[in-house]
Amino acid sequence: MCITEYDEARAFAEQRAEGRAEGRAEGMAEGRARGLEDGKLFLLISLVEKGLLTLEQAAKELDMTAQEFEEKASKLTV
Numbered sequence: 331m332c333i334t335e336y337d338e339a340r341a342f343a344e345q346r347a348e349g350r351a352e353g354r355a356e357g358m359a360e361g362r363a364r365g366l367e368d369g370k371l372f373l374l375i376s377l378v379e380k381g382l383l384t385l386e387q388a389a390k391e392l393d394m395t396a397q398e399f400e401e402k403a404s405k406l407t408v
Contacts, residue, residue, distance in 0.1 A: 375403045 374391055377383035389399035 371402065375406065
């Protein structure tokens with residue numbers, strides 16, 4: 331193995347490690363965002379079920395129609 335082959339292999343390994351780290355960071359950020367979104371939806375569903383919030387108010391919080399909220403809620407609570 332000559333010195334340029336060694337440098338290329340090392341550079342490739344470093345790039346792969348950087349790519350994995352970036353991928354993990356992006357995945358974690360997406361996971362956090364999705365978790366917050368789901369948490370808000372579950373909270374709103376709970377408040378509607380308890381009668382503390384109207385369906386329309388909950389839908390407005392998520393920028394959707396009452397029908398869209400009902401459909402989404404029914405998929406999660408089945």
